Amino acid sequence: MNMQALMKQAQAMQRDITNIKKEIDETTFTGSSSLVHVEVKGTKEVVKVTFDEGAKDLVSEDVSMLEDMVVLALNDAFSKVDKTMNEKMGKYSNMMPGMM
Numbered sequence: 001m002n003m004q005a006l007m008k009q010a011q012a013m014q015r016d017i018t019n020i021k022k023e024i025d026e027t028t029f030t031g032s033s034s035l036v037h038v039e040v041k042g043t044k045e046v047v048k049v050t051f052d053e054g055a056k057d058l059v060s061e062d063v064s065m066l067e068d069m070v071v072l073a074l075n076d077a078f079s080k081v082d083k084t085m086n087e088k089m090g091k092y093s094n095m096m097p098g099m100m
Contacts, residue, residue, distance in 0.1 A: 013092065020088045027084070031077025033069040040077040042084070049073075 024042035031038045035055035039048040049070065058066050 017089065017092055024081070024085055024088065029077045029080040029084070031073045031075070031080065033072035033076065036066070036069040036073040038070070038073040038077050040074070040081065042081050044078055044081055046074065 027042045028039050028047060029042065031040070035052040035058065037050045037052075038046060040046050051066075055066055055069070
């Protein structure tokens with residue numbers, strides 16, 4: 001394979017990676033636990049946190065449990081971001097180790 005063809009292939013791969021990353025960054029992922037639902041962007045920026053009606057009763061009784069539910073919901077959403085990133089970008093990780 002000549003150097004020019006290799007450079008074109010690398011540029012096409014970089015373009016694909018950039019497009020996939022942009023798509024993931026702009027996607028909203030949802031996570032939830034028993035009474036808490038969250039929305040995060042693919043950049044892992046929290047967009048919205050909502051509580052079910054039962055959570056409002058819990059606030060006056062056990063704030064630490066509600067805090068734990070928020071953490072669980074956020075971790076659920078973040079794991080979905082990571083899973084999507086791995087599914088869509090995984091094919092490139094073997095080709096370019098250390099760049100992902």
